Amino acid sequence: MRALVLEGPERLVHHSGLPDPRIEQPTDVIVAVHRAGICGSDLHPYLGRESTAPGTIPGHEFVGEVVAVGSRVEHLRTGDRVFSPFTTSCGDCFYCRRGLSARCPRGQLFGYLPPEGTAESCEGLQGAQAEFVRVPLADSTLLRLPSAFSPEEALLLGDNFTTGYFCAKSACIKPGDLVAVVGCGSVGLCAIVAARFFQAVEVIAIDPVASRRRRAQELGATPAPPEQAAGCIRELAGAKGRPGADVVLEAVGSPVAQELAFQLVRPGGTIVAIGVHTSEHFAFSPTAAYDKNLTYRAGRCPVRSMLEEVVPLVETGELNIPTASVITHPSIPLSDGPAAYRMFQERRDDCVKVLLDPTCTPS
Ligand SMILES: [Zn+2]
Ligand SMILES: [Zn+2]
Structure with missing residues (x-):
């Protein structure tokens, strides 16, 4: 597959020919990414203010379609259009049950692989600025895209x-x-x-x-x-x-x-x-x-927990997601990702929210 790979501070490269992610746990699904956001917090590893292992695929905001399903996934099928919080969560622990899914002990942040030699116990998770992303704990992490929501609205619901x-x-x-x-x-x-x-x-x-x-x-x-x-x-x-x-x-x-x-x-x-x-x-x-x-x-927003409250407010029109004010670049080809990061970091071209499109094949 094609993906953006962070090889070191400010060394972001568009690679093709990377291995596609595979189902590793029976509770995983694989999602074909239709749009992936670049987030302000992506700049911390990009600029080296936070370290991640070389080879990390960044990106924790995405919408897409389920293309493979693990044997113990109950609520999702291939072909489902889904969006995701920026971390995974189990839905069943002390924190998930109390509305703090961001602190789920089994939760992981998409687009973060711990650097080698650190004491961190988490194995890390590749990100979504790629054609495909593996989603662990898929049943309790992903949400199906309500038909009334645009992909842009869903992407913003998953994080910002x-x-x-x-x-x-x-x-x-x-x-x-x-x-x-x-x-x-x-x-x-x-x-x-x-x-x-x-x-x-x-x-x-x-x-x-x-x-x-x-x-x-x-x-x-x-x-x-x-x-x-x-x-x-x-x-x-x-x-x-x-x-x-x-x-x-x-x-x-x-x-x-x-x-x-x-x-x-x-x-x-x-x-x-x-x-x-x-x-x-x-x-x-x-x-x-x-x-x-x-x-x-x-502290980090417990997106998965909050969505229980936010999605109904959006569905009834009590809350409006300001996609037109926020999303300045709705569809940049993934291959232009490195240039898009530079533009985003330098705040050029009036950019606020930049979405990468992995479905657009490079010419
Ligand atoms: Zn974000
Ligand atoms: Zn949990």
Whole structure:
């Protein structure tokens, strides 16, 4: 098969002639990938901020069709159109039963092979930026694509949209709250939709990139570049008779974004960090957090658990997945993946969400 292979930092190569994945466990299925997303968190291994074994196929966002089924798979058949959370999960452990599928002990992240010599016990799982991907624990991981959903909507449900929703939900937004969103990439834009769903009175969307601020504005937020965010919030909060941002949703995952979130949140307010952080320390001190009576929540979205709540809200039209605002590049041939990564990393061409198309054969 053809796939993108990460051979080292910024050494992403499109390979053909790789072995197709095979059923390894009776609970596996193989999915032919129709679209695979490039995610902001793919940049951590791509840029070497996180290490993975050489030979890793990245990608944890995908929709496709089941083409092979293990002998103990009960609910899926070949030909089913499916989408996937970015991790697998068993559906039956302590965490899965409590809505925290992201911490399933049997769960694995697609597109992550642990580097050799690390103490990690997980065997790792190849990713979906490929023609085919193996999905372990398929019955409790994959979802069939509801006929009303487009592949683009389903792809965003598997990660960015549900993550944005989880971020806003974790903040316990109350009607009338003033909410700031730091970072208007795909997850940040989805978090704006969710914050409005939870009846935030005003959403301030902060990003240094003008085109991303424009997209945030289309979704009903008040845009601000980072250097003007504090002033903008002061003004809006004053007009609403509030002391500042009640909630800050941090959708970047960098120390700079964390520090900004801390500056912007009012005393007694809440920060929810949904961006993948790779630094060792907080950007603010325990003393500063104490002095602000801060609530801080963090962690990977339990997508599989959250979908039980999110899919019905989308089906009834209470939540709209903002595919048009988020997906800027719906179909880039897999063979152009290395160039697409560079464009995505440099934020060129107004790009927010880039989808790779492995079904498009290179000319
Ligand atoms: Zn992702
Ligand atoms: Zn589990």
